[in-house]
Amino acid sequence: MEGIGFIGMLAGIVVLFFLFLYYVPVMLWFSAIVSGVKISLVQLVLMRIRKVPPSIIVSALIEAHKADIKEVDAEQLETHFLAGGHVTSVVHALVSAAKANIDLSFQMATAIDLAGRDVFEAVQMSVNPKVIDTPPVAAVAKDGIQLIAKARVTVRASIKQLVGGAGEETVLARVGEGIVSSIGSSASHKAVLENPDSISKVVLEKGLDAGTAFEILSIDIADVDIGKNIGAVLQIDQAEADKNIAQAKAEERRAMAVAEEQEMKAKAQEARAKVIEAEAEVPLAMAESFRSGNLGIMDYYKMKNIEADTSMRDSISKSSPDKPKK
Structure with a gap:
């Protein structure tokens, strides 16, 4: 039992040791001090509590310090990280801009980064078109x-x-x-x-x-x-359209002519029907004249002679004038 209790206590000590190293990154703090960056252990512990990776902030501070960029401090970088920015990209951009003599402030770099653009790539493109x-x-x-x-x-x-x-x-x-x-x-x-x-x-x-x-x-x-x-294509299309329009108008005129012809035929048939109807009434009128005494038999024969004579004259007039007479 005593052995089990000792092992449990040892495991607890190991867990506490690693928790201590996690929340109190002594080696990271020592690396910053050696590089000339002034930052306290309390700041690193508070970064852990605020869920800000101290390694990213410290690495960025060391890079900025080595490039002699003095406007960058831990609080600004932490604020930019909490705002959703890319701390490493911003510091890389500031270092590249400083080496290329490009005027780029920390505020401008963070604004570009938060706007959704890659500020480091933008600086590179400014140097290399x-x-x-x-x-x-x-x-x-x-x-x-x-x-x-x-x-x-x-x-x-x-x-x-x-x-x-x-x-x-x-x-x-x-x-x-x-x-x-x-x-x-x-x-x-x-x-x-x-x-x-x-x-x-x-x-x-x-x-x-x-x-x-x-x-x-x-x-x-x-x-x-x-x-x-394109000019020729447009002209061809225009000519085709004009041809179709002309064909449509010609078809319309033909249809109108056919309609007029049918109308004339209908009127002619109607006239012939009226003539036939009138001719059918002639015998009835003559019979009535005979009964009433207005028309005599001699008058009737004279009328027939006149019709025969008229028919003969019509046949003579329709004959060809070049036809030799017998």
Whole structure:
């Protein structure tokens, strides 16, 4: 029993020792003192209690001290960490900016970091410009020929514009718009192919980097290809549309003519029906005249003779005049 109690006590001492080392990082404090960073054990213990990793803060302080950056202290770094920032990235950015003679304060660096941008990458891009390839941009010259251009945009990060400035997407969109405008204002596609750097000059003069987080250093046209003959395509489409309109109008006129013909036939049939109806009433009228005594038998024969004579004259008039007489 005494052996078990001794082992339990020993285990408790070991656990307490490691808890002590966790909350009181003596070795970390000693490393800071050796590096010339003034920080107390109490500060490190309070960092543990506030759930701030002391190793990150101490490492950042040592890096800043070795780079002779005096505006950084433990309280500022701890505040930035609790705000959700990246302490290591901020200190790296401050050191790089100091070595490159770039004016970057701790407040500006933390603001850029909390804005969601990689401040260390921004400083690197400010020192080493970045090349952005634009997607193919299609535009049509005044002669109707389509050109497809690709450009390479060399940009440098603008530290002062990183907070609230537009990103790469805006720069690419503005460059694409400038290329379309430049090609569209060209009188001929041949002029663009002969002098593609004219596009770069026109686009650069527009000041496309205003309000962005970058400074455009150069715009180089990497490739220009000939696309479709848009003017000819439009003319073909217009001719096809005119032809369809003409066909539709002709079909409309034909339908109207057919309708008029049918209407005339209907009227002719109606007239013939009325004539037949009138002719059917003639015998009845003649019979009534015979009964009433208004028409005699001699009158009837005279009328028949007149009809026969009229019929003969009609047959003679319808005969051909070149036909020899027998």
